[in-house]
Amino acid sequence: MRTLIDFDSAPIFAISVSDGVGQREGMLLEGPQGWGEFSPPADSDETTLARWLTAAIEVSTVGWPDPVRGRVPIAVRVPAVDPVRAHQIVAGSGCATAEVVVAANPGSLADDIARLEAVRDALGAGGTVRVDADGGWDVETAVSSIAALSSAAGGLEYVEQPCRTLDELAAVRRRVQVMIAADQSLRDPRYSAGISPGGIALTDAADIAVLACAPLGGARRALRVAEVCGLPCVVSSSMETSIGLAAGLALAGALPALPYACGLGTRTLLDGDVVAASRSLAPIDGYLPVAPMPAAPDPDLLRRFAVIDADSVTRWRRILGAARNAQ
Template sequence: MFSPPTLDELFAASHVVSLPMRTKFRGVMEREVMLFDGPAGWSEFGPFLEYGDLEAVRWLASAVEAGWLGYPEPVRQWVPINATLPAVPVELVPEVLGAFDGVHTVKIKVAEPGESLRDDAARVGAVRHLLPEAKIRIDANAGWTVPQAVAALRMLSVFDLEYAEQPVATVPEMAAVRRAMGGSVLIAADESVRKVSDPLAVARAGAADLIVVKAAPLGGVGRALDIVAEAGLPAVVSSALDSSVGIRTGLALAAALPELPFACGLGTVALMAGDVTGTSLLASVGGMSVRDVTADPDRLEYFAAAPERQQWWRERLRRCQALL
């Protein structure tokens, strides 16, 4: 039987880094994560700073699984990857997308605070103009009400959307939007899967056409695979603005799924101006090969978080480890 690492073992294996961003994403210009040099390989504990311990503990479970147990055997060695476009001004669209090699699919952030539907339409239109053959998906991060979502999707559907991710907050609202759209735009559930106590509720309610799964917020690759199997819906694997170590976990999930009908959101290292390895997991020709990642000691030192931030993460680790 597997015995999880003790708190002292986690402390001994841990490194806290602060990685600079090329452009603001989720309102931050630096991404803090804690890494572990575990017996099965490197792993990442990176819940966003505002997340409470009950949510963050699932991220720790994922890191322990990856670093102390390892990953399941892959069924594929290559995973298609989408480019991710933050809510940047239209004039920056070519520059941001230029960081992604061989773009065939683009996920565009919409419904950001302070942004209007006009801003969203201009950003999506700029991508469609720049990449007329690409698949385009949008992600509202639950930023709309039902009427706003329906109006926005009807407007943005002229750009031939692959799907709309989490347009509204709750499962009943998701179901209402899906009914209103009548199949003209597919609806994908993200927060309704990874931020709730019952990740299968969205499937039972018929509230989505597909689900977005992220290994760390769901408690690890094994748990995510179970959720996809039980949901019975097509799945898209995505990341949570991870370093290459964290992306490796998402890549393991994508590589182990029986079916992978959509490009995965695992290309976000391209949005960072620094990484913990010299061989970053970046998409090439629209995809990514499955391989392991080892953090570089010099980079761990260079990007080490300030002492007070390291202490903050150690205290967070202490609290979350007690909840495992």
């Protein structure tokens, strides 16, 4: 199947982050059935690169699993912004669930509390709030911060990845009333074989499994993790364009049960997209549709966001080559 993918002329894009620093870069790969996105983090090892590449070519080779639902409830992502901006993001999203970034910097608790209060005000009493700490706390800080943040938010649905390791997650879970969700902890390839790394069961460390399609190697591999992890699952984004987000929606659409809104409301966090506005995956009334394949990129937008710097082009070609060699 490799020979059917247009690796050599894959376009490279760079789109600025709306409420952050830097830009999102990646490549778009065209195969016989459609397009995929390859946009791994800069510090990815060979195993991670191989997974991202497998996810990028899945749709155009073997296709995505058959969906069991036609649309997916979406949580809007709120980055580490000031309260006024947080309120604007949530109020303009149409979503009933907000996923709020916390612990972005040491000593950020006061800012996090203010952000959550603004989010709660924007959602109203009936909305749902969760937070993502991205492994930013130690156990003691997590326990005290979760109590303060839950109070500020008027209750939290769950806390995603409060600490880095499963041992730490388990220690936090024993001491708090809020549910704990594991994200990065699931990316060890042993999980897809039903093995718990480090000797601790995932069910002792977390209440919810957060599945990110590309880092897990595509929708099928993520479904395998869902089958063996023993926890209810929710799907999250890796800040992709609409082409990458479509894979996350395919995963969410194929899960046998979907009890939580998915963290796929991230398209508006980028200052643009690679598909036409009519196909761009921004939530409408809190939902996104599940499609059999992503939209094709818009030629004008590809030119607008094209990476043409020779050094950057060379770097991305090397990254893609490393990923292909690691498969």
